[in-house]
Amino acid sequence: MVDSHQKTTDALIELESISKVYDTGSAAMHALRGINLRIFSGEFLAVMGPSGSGKSTCMNILGCLDPPTAGSYRFKGVKVETLSRDQRAILRRHYLGFVFQGFNLLKRTTALENVELPLVYRGIPVAKRREQARQALADVGLTDWASHTTGELSGGQQQRVAIARAIVTQPDVLLADEPTGNLDSARSREVMQLLTRFNRDRGITIVMVTHESDMAAYANRQIHFADGLITQHHQGGR
Numbered sequence: 541m542v543d544s545h546q547k548t549t550d551a552l553i554e555l556e557s558i559s560k561v562y563d564t565g566s567a568a569m570h571a572l573r574g575i576n577l578r579i580f581s582g583e584f585l586a587v588m589g590p591s592g593s594g595k596s597t598c599m600n601i602l603g604c605l606d607p608p609t610a611g612s613y614r615f616k617g618v619k620v621e622t623l624s625r626d627q628r629a630i631l632r633r634h635y636l637g638f639v640f641q642g643f644n645l646l647k648r649t650t651a652l653e654n655v656e657l658p659l660v661y662r663g664i665p666v667a668k669r670r671e672q673a674r675q676a677l678a679d680v681g682l683t684d685w686a687s688h689t690t691g692e693l694s695g696g697q698q699q700r701v702a703i704a705r706a707i708v709t710q711p712d713v714l715l716a717d718e719p720t721g722n723l724d725s726a727r728s729r730e731v732m733q734l735l736t737r738f739n740r741d742r743g744i745t746i747v748m749v750t751h752e753s754d755m756a757a758y759a760n761r762q763i764h765f766a767d768g769l770i771t772q773h774h775q776g777g778r
Contacts, residue, residue: 550580551578551579551580551614552579552580552581552583552615552616552712552713552745553577553578553579553602553613553614553615553713553745554577554578554579554612554613554614555575555576555577555578555598555601555602555611555612555613556576556611556612556613556614557574557575557576557610557611557612558572558574558575558576558577558598558601558608558610558611558612558613559572559573559574559575559608559609559610559611560572560594560597560601560606560608560609560768561609570768571594571597571768572594572597572598572601572608572768572769573594573767573768573769574610574611574769575594575598575611575768575769575770576770577598577763577770579745579747580745581712581743581745582739582743582745583745583746583760583761584735584736584739584745584746584748584758584759584760584761585745585746585747585748585759585760585761585762585763586748586749586750586755586756586758586759586761586762586763587599587747587748587749587750587762587763587765588749588750588751588753588756588762588763588764588765589764589765589766590766593765593766593767593768594765594767594768594769595749595765596717596749598765599715599717599747599749601613602713602715602747603632603636603638603715604620604628604629604631604632604636605632607621608621615631615635616635616712633658633661633662633709634662634709634711635711635712635713636711636712636713636714636715637658637705637706637707637709637711637713637714637715637744638706638714638715638716638717639699639702639703639706639714639715639716639717639719640702640716640717640718640719641717641718641719641721641722642722643690643695643698643699643701643702643722644702645690645698645701645702645705646690647689647690647691648689648691649689649690650686650687650688650689650690651677651682651685651686651687651688651689651690651693651697651701651704652670652673652674652677652686652687654690654701654702654705655673655676655677655701655704655705655708656669656670656673656708657705658705658708658709659672659673659708659709662709672708673686673704673708674686675708676704676705676707676708677701677704679704679707680700680701680703680704680734681700682697682700682701682704685697685701694727695722695723695727696723696724696726696727696730696731699719699720699722699723699727699731700730700731700734702719703719703731703734703735703738707738707742707744710742711744712744712745713744713745713746713747714735714738714744714745714746714747715747715748716735716746716747716748716749717748717749718749718750718751719731719735719748719750720732720750720752720755721750721751728752728755732755732758735748735758736758746759760775761773761774761775762774762775
């Protein structure tokens with residue numbers, strides 16, 4: 541998918557003058573106002589800001605879930621805005637993993653079947669995808685829970701299943717939207733330690749939206765949104 545002549549930057553991700561305007565009928569709502577952002581391979585970036593600041597819109601654009609109104613989004617040098625819908629779906633399927641605050645699991649299926657799902661979309665044969673899903677569950681400490689439905693799991697366990705599902709495809713980038721928002725402090729630390737380990741040991745680039753400064757402290761860089769603009773950058777990490 542990535543042609544050498546298209547590579548224009550050494551950043552894994554580059555947003556240049558990205559704007560997003562929603563037409564609400566009576567008035568246009570400017571969710572993003574020409575932001576610029578570069579994310580490098582292996583980074584752990586925390587994205588912060590109040591509700592309505594633009595951070596979730598930015599994440600949707602990074603995840604190829606919503607196109608920008610103006611500006612350029614490059615992923616590995618490829619201009620994402622020039623890709624067809626099918627090509628963007630391929631990019632999501634092969635390069636990106638997603639973790640959400642609400643887990644987004646299928647409640648009546650087992651943990652193993654939930655983790656297998658991205659591999660089903662890839663057309664991976666049953667035996668191979670089952671093996672990979674079992675390994676991903678082992679990676680998040682849930683080997684013994686593979687046959688349990690997600691409705692039988694605690695919130696912390698459900699989020700670990702969601703992380704296993706996100707990393708089973710070995711993505712380049714993991715996009716995490718408030719991954720600890722529904723968890724208590726102990727479970728939140730467990731989730732953050734997992735994300736930190738995958739970032740450190742496997743080199744997975746992580747972009748995480750959070751309202752919580754103690755969770756953002758796990759990242760090695762933080763940016764803050766306000767009124768559709770990036771207003772602060774600073775290094776973090778622990």
